[in-house]
Amino acid sequence: MNGFERIKSALEGRQPDRTPIMLHNFMMAAKEAGYTMEEFREDPKKIADSFIKSIEKYDYDGIMVDVDTVTLAGSVGVPIDFPVNEPARSHLGCLSSLDNIDNLPPVKVENYKYVQIWLEAVRLLKEYFNNEIFIRGNCDQAPFSIASMMRTPQEWYIDLIGDEKNAHKLLTYCTDVTSQFIDLMAETGSDMLSNGDSPAGTDLISPEMYTKFAMPYEKIIVDRAHENGLPYALHICGNTDSILEQMLDTGADALELDYKTNAQKARDVLGGEITFIGNVDPSDILARGTLKDVRDKTIKIINIFADTPRFILNAGCAIPSTTPSENIQEMIKVARER
Numbered sequence: 083m084n085g086f087e088r089i090k091s092a093l094e095g096r097q098p099d100r101t102p103i104m105l106h107n108f109m110m111a112a113k114e115a116g117y118t119m120e121e122f123r124e125d126p127k128k129i130a131d132s133f134i135k136s137i138e139k140y141d142y143d144g145i146m147v148d149v150d151t152v153t154l155a156g157s158v159g160v161p162i163d164f165p166v167n168e169p170a171r172s173h174l175g176c177l178s179s180l181d182n183i184d185n186l187p188p189v190k191v192e193n194y195k196y197v198q199i200w201l202e203a204v205r206l207l208k209e210y211f212n213n214e215i216f217i218r219g220n221c222d223q224a225p226f227s228i229a230s231m232m233r234t235p236q237e238w239y240i241d242l243i244g245d246e247k248n249a250h251k252l253l254t255y256c257t258d259v260t261s262q263f264i265d266l267m268a269e270t271g272s273d274m275l276s277n278g279d280s281p282a283g284t285d286l287i288s289p290e291m292y293t294k295f296a297m298p299y300e301k302i303i304v305d306r307a308h309e310n311g312l313p314y315a316l317h318i319c320g321n322t323d324s325i326l327e328q329m330l331d332t333g334a335d336a337l338e339l340d341y342k343t344n345a346q347k348a349r350d351v352l353g354g355e356i357t358f359i360g361n362v363d364p365s366d367i368l369a370r371g372t373l374k375d376v377r378d379k380t381i382k383i384i385n386i387f388a389d390t391p392r393f394i395l396n397a398g399c400a401i402p403s404t405t406p407s408e409n410i411q412e413m414i415k416v417a418r419e420r
């Protein structure tokens with residue numbers, strides 16, 4: 083099996099020949115290829131080149147093409163900072179009051195430069211690897227996350243309690259935004275689609291709020307990916323132990339979960355029905371841990387999923403650029419031995 087077949091098998095519930103590996107490593111890949119985050123985000127060729135070099139160095143199976151978490155927010159007018167050595171980020175919203183929700187202009191995300199760069203990078207990678215390596219075109223953020231950036235997280239959490247009706251209106255607007263990126267990404271030839279819904283985890287909102295405000299819109303996006311004929315992964319940061327059932331109900335083909343989520347609990351709840359992607363701690367284990375830490379943690383996670391083909395090894399979230407390459411090599415070596 084090649085990397086493409088290995089990941090595809092895990093997604094379809096067929097036993098791969100060995101543990102499939104996908105890395106959430108865009109920051110590290112850019113740094114190792116010699117690019118600043120600014121050079122990376124501005125040039126699809128440099129994005130593609132970073133991942134190509136990373137595959138050559140580490141020999142893993144699937145690329146997650148990620149750039150930052152604010153591209154769709156930027157496309158709808160959220161002011162974005164573009165640091166030279168960090169991924170782009172946002173601090174300010176673009177919708178000062180939910181009362182203005184009806185005045186939001188229609189948006190076409192394809193008109194935003196960074197959406198086009200992201201799409202082109204996926205096209206280049208798919209062209210280069212064809213069906214050798216699996217290409218996952220991440221489509222930035224899911225609706226709940228975009229809404230929180232349009233309003234700023236502080237205001238957004240107040241909105242959810244104080245103005246449910248308009249909160250749902252904003253989420254509907256954001257669902258259109260994410261759907262547009264999903265449709266555009268599907269046209270690139272990407273093998274899989276995904277979104278992050280970073281602030282929808284229970285570190286920040288209650289399971290009841292997740293079920294009411296995040297999950298229904300994630301489900302619409304999952305359906306949209308499936309209408310495009312592609313499998314879909316949902317990523318949520320932090321601890322998702324108490325919303326695993328609801329995440330399963332989105333219909334996603336895979337859940338990519340952070341290290342705070344109990345992998346054994348995820349194995350029990352997902353029941354081999356959908357694929358688990360994760361969940362080595364990117365910071366304390368991969369970036370700052372010893373080789374032994376990496377080895378022990380990787381073995382532990384692989385063992386939890388030993389009885390199901392529906393497992394893809396990855397970090398739980400974005401791997402820091404400061405991660406020693408020896409630690410990534412160790413994680414991959416351990417996985418290849420099993």
Ligand SMILES: [Zn+2]
Binds near residue numbers: 399
């Ligand atoms: Zn995350």
